[in-house]
Amino acid sequence: MGHFRTHRLGELTWTEARDAAAQNPIVLLPSGAIEQHGSHLPLNEDAITAEWVSEYIAAHLETPVLVAPTLSYGHSPIFDGFAGTLNLSFETLQAVLFEVMDSLVKHGFRRIVIVNNNGGNQASAAHAAEQLRAKYGVLVGSVYPWGIGYRVMRDLYEDPATAYGHGSEPEHSAMLAMFPELVQSQLITDGGLAPFEGWTPTNYTEGAIPGTVESGTLYWDFSDVAPSGVTGNPRLGSAELGAEWIKRVAHDVCLGFVAEFERNTANALWARA
Template sequence: MIDKIRMAELTSEEARQNLTEDAVVLLPMGSLEDQGIHAPMGDYLAADLVALEIAKTARADGVATFVAPVIPFGGRDYFDSSHGGISISHATLAGIIDDMFACLTRHGIRKIMIVNGHGGNVPVITEVALRWRHKAGLFVPSMYLWQVAYGLLPDLIGAEKAKKSSGHGGDPLTSVGLHFYPDLLRADLIRPAPTGAKVKGLEVSGFSTLRYDGVNIQAPIEALEATETGAYNCDPNLSSAETGEKLVARLAEIGAGLVRDHVARGLHD
């Protein structure tokens, strides 16, 4: 098995020899948006690095796994208000994923898994994956990293701490960032998420919801209206490189297991 893992680093001859019908390709994607005033905006950086760890772990199990170039721009949502952020329409993102699937399958590469780092990508991934299953029998699972990580945190750091540290701008992404690229984070800007935001006289209860009469109501609000620091419902001070290391190890283990046990086998019934 060739040592190179990133598809972009393969020569064309190496691609012909190694990107066979037995190879697994991981497609990392994320976003460029406010991740908290202390953290780099590109969560795609973390998604790309986690995909690399998944591939390394899968290779240790004997599965020829490669990482495609990361899609850095996320599907447009309430984070479009992020200063300096770049997002793309759902139609554009769907077109990119569509075209990537088409290019890979043209050459017989059908063992694909998405490694996603942005919630706004989820509906688009679902739409495209279903379309390709219906028209070509392609079955592409997607691992939404931060959703998985939220579920892992209580066991890794304790339920009480996880409840306080988890949230946008906090765990899991801040801890993962402290593990992968601590030099890119600004410790001097870390602070607990602000509270008490209101829009149109109603309490903000989420990035897309307002609270009325004890229930959440969907509303067209923007992230900056929910929090001026990018952090929401969490304390990023509780994040740590140690937590990030534990999270990455488990994400790599889970992702590689899915690759080994299912994706590499063609996800047969």
């Protein structure tokens, strides 16, 4: 911050972007999804949260950083059973991520970190980054705030085994802290997994194998096993837990990763145009 007129790449003019590239800043690329998160949270949650975390990083990093316009659409086929879920195919998302990053590199922005907040986007992002590395030798970074949260917040979960999921306490809490005006806590419905065609789901992608502690993967729709769209217990959510999520996830890990990316890539040969 403070190095450019604005850190939002889309708000620069082309001449300002040209001059900014000469300073070799990291560019953050927020990537989200438009998918269901229960009856109390908005469809665009992953996209606005990716952007929020990117803005947070830009506000706290001491070296130049730009935030590219958010890629709101993502890959969420597992939620096709819920109205309003807008899905790009794996191939389309991979192509879009690659082509946006390819454009950045062509214009001199060679240090890119994807702030991806949808698990369904991870494989597309990985393939796009591999393509970019093969073409230009650049090393792309990526952080996944929701995924990080499930690891670094475990000691605060009432039941870590069921906390992971959609619309449950972790998402509800983080959204209360970041976007309280978009949360409708009064509309929370009970979450949980329901038996499906003889299967006993152990989470929303796996069914129990009787007589063992193992589960097998099943490519069912989320709505097959969690009709309300929610797993875990969203009623445990609070703005206080969300504030802790911001500290541990956005500050300690995501900001920490980008700061480390800055240190380790500033003088890399591939980072020089």
